[in-house]
Amino acid sequence: MKILLTGASGLLGSAFAQAAKRRKHEVVGLVGTYAEPVVGLGRQKSIDLNDLPELERFVLEQFPDAIVNCAAISIPGLCESNPESSERINVLVPEKLALLARHLFARYIHISTDQVFDGASAPYRIGDVPNPSSVYSTHKAQSEKRVLEMAAEFASIIRIPLLNGNSPRGNRSLHEHLFAAWSQGKKLDLFTDEYRQPCLADNLADAMVELCERNDLRGLLHWAGADSLSRFEIGKRILEHFGLPGKYITASTRGDHPAHAHRQENLSLDLQPLEGRLKTRPQSFTEQLESLIVPKPFRAWYHSI
Numbered sequence: 001m002k003i004l005l006t007g008a009s010g011l012l013g014s015a016f017a018q019a020a021k022r023r024k025h026e027v028v029g030l031v032g033t034y035a036e037p038v039v040g041l042g043r044q045k046s047i048d049l050n051d052l053p054e055l056e057r058f059v060l061e062q063f064p065d066a067i068v069n070c071a072a073i074s075i076p077g078l079c080e081s082n083p084e085s086s087e088r089i090n091v092l093v094p095e096k097l098a099l100l101a102r103h104l105f106a107r108y109i110h111i112s113t114d115q116v117f118d119g120a121s122a123p124y125r126i127g128d129v130p131n132p133s134s135v136y137s138t139h140k141a142q143s144e145k146r147v148l149e150m151a152a153e154f155a156s157i158i159r160i161p162l163l164n165g166n167s168p169r170g171n172r173s174l175h176e177h178l179f180a181a182w183s184q185g186k187k188l189d190l191f192t193d194e195y196r197q198p199c200l201a202d203n204l205a206d207a208m209v210e211l212c213e214r215n216d217l218r219g220l221l222h223w224a225g226a227d228s229l230s231r232f233e234i235g236k237r238i239l240e241h242f243g244l245p246g247k248y249i250t251a252s253t254r255g256d257h258p259a260h261a262h263r264q265e266n267l268s269l270d271l272q273p274l275e276g277r278l279k280t281r282p283q284s285f286t287e288q289l290e291s292l293i294v295p296k297p298f299r300a301w302y303h304s305i
């Protein structure tokens, strides 16, 4: 199958490129500013996705069997500071790709987020009503609607949690963010009353490849890891995995930090109907930890302590 992948240089996109290659698919990957080769791609092209006519031209020229959209402005703070840019990349690009998938009769996989929910009544099922509270989550919720409006019969939209993994730049995943702070001498307050259900990008990528190969699992779907853990527990387990001392994190609650009191308490996802219908299985947090390596930008710091 020929797959056109956007966001190929990101945490999830780069994992998808390798997963699809293992299944012998041909992947044409679009990147933005990333200049290194991405492992797993048959062809790599740099396009600014703000240029929708150029995106359309390239997709039609490639004529893929499936389109997988992993491009996003996925850092909520960047979306708050530049909502217009967030709307273009997080809403208009997914909508354009949905229209193109429909035109080409291609499978379309789009990625959304657990952040569309308010965190007050987990675990969330696919039919539960989103209640987004940030620019990022509002745009992701809008993207779900637009994709369903444009290409419901071709699209699978997967809401996913915080991602674990090893990103090409070494600065995008859960443990990479922690390393970035620790390497700058920061000790982190992590909440004992904020629950997330992390997932390894490679595991999600395997599930996405399966979805490309099937067309009976469409519409809104959820995927995550097997364990729901507090932020503090997540940080503690990551410290232990890398043999780092406990002094880098402190247990805290959202109530201790008025600026964070609005953060969603529990974003756990109910994985039906996907769980059990794919060969890929949700992984425990322990299984995910086994795949994590010391991020490249922080290796000198790690070996110096």
Ligand SMILES: NC(=O)c1ccc[n+]([C@@H]2O[C@H](COP(=O)([O-])OP(=O)(O)OC[C@H]3O[C@@H](n4cnc5c(N)ncnc54)[C@H](OP(=O)(O)O)[C@@H]3O)[C@@H](O)[C@H]2O)c1
Residues within 6 Å of the ligand: 006, 007, 008, 009, 010, 011, 012, 013, 030, 031, 032, 033, 034, 047, 048, 049, 050, 069, 070, 071, 072, 073, 074, 075, 089, 111, 112, 113, 114, 160, 161, 162, 163, 164, 167, 172, 173, 174
């Ligand atoms: N990471 C998480 O914990 C998490 C959690 C929930 C949902 N998600 C969702 O999962 C999906 C993948 O996220 P991710 O963490 O893999 O993202 P990421 O690592 O931040 O990667 C984003 C990708 O989008 C590309 N991109 C952004 N703006 C672009 C532009 N103007 N032109 C061309 N390419 C552009 C980037 O290209 P360059 O880097 O080459 O510029 C990069 O390949 C997103 O839909 C995100 O919202 C992520």
